[in-house]
Amino acid sequence: MRVLAGVRGTILTAAAALGVVSVVVFAGAMLFGLRPVVVISGSMEPELPVGSVALIKPVAYEEVEVGDVVTVPRPRGLGLVTHRVVELATVDGRPALELKGDANRVNDPQPYVTDDIRRMVFHVPRLGFVTLFLQEARGLIAVGGIVIALFAVYLLDPRKIVRGDEVPG
Known part of the structure; x- marks a missing residue:
């Protein structure tokens, strides 16, 4: 007993x-205004392995720096993308971000023009699988x-x- x-x-x-x-x-x-997102592709490996949960926080464009890992909406409502900022740009006079996945050879096809920018605060590997x-x-x-x-x-x-x-x- x-x-x-x-x-x-x-x-x-x-x-x-x-x-x-x-x-x-x-x-x-x-x-703290954090939101979890699950990493489902290998474009950010090795820093963000597939299956990680990234905790992201909203930031203003003025707070973003080259080298930050950010999550932004894809064009035409096709979900979100989490990539590294390689350049701060402008498109038609509006602020934009040039992004690239760490594992990708080239930058994303077009800059992201959006006010909905979230910077990664930290991540937990493999928690996304759960x-x-x-x-x-x-x-x-x-x-x-x-x-x-x-x-x-x-x-x-x-x-x-x-x-x-x-x-x-």
Whole structure:
């Protein structure tokens, strides 16, 4: 019974700690205006490997410097791109960014003219694989199974389990 109680306590403590860390990270991200993006291509390797989660923060064009890694919208609403700034430019009198992926031989085909610029603050390698898995049906099933298992561990309190030859009282 002691072993079961120890395992139960360890599992519940680990789950509670993970919950607290998740809340702190989420609150910190909200407080500091950070947004996560998952790196899905190898264009920024080796600095940003595929499967990394980059935390990005909005910045004004005037704050951007050559060498910064930024995320901007692709033209025609085709998603986002996270590349390194190689030149600050202007297009038709509007501020623009020339970008290039570290693993690419040439700059992106055209400058990005946008006010929606987010600079990478830091990144966590491989965390994106977990994020992508949790967005799939099998990831949701796995999370559901973990939640059910945690409830079962919580409910199976060894102090409440009575041997068959004992009479509660």
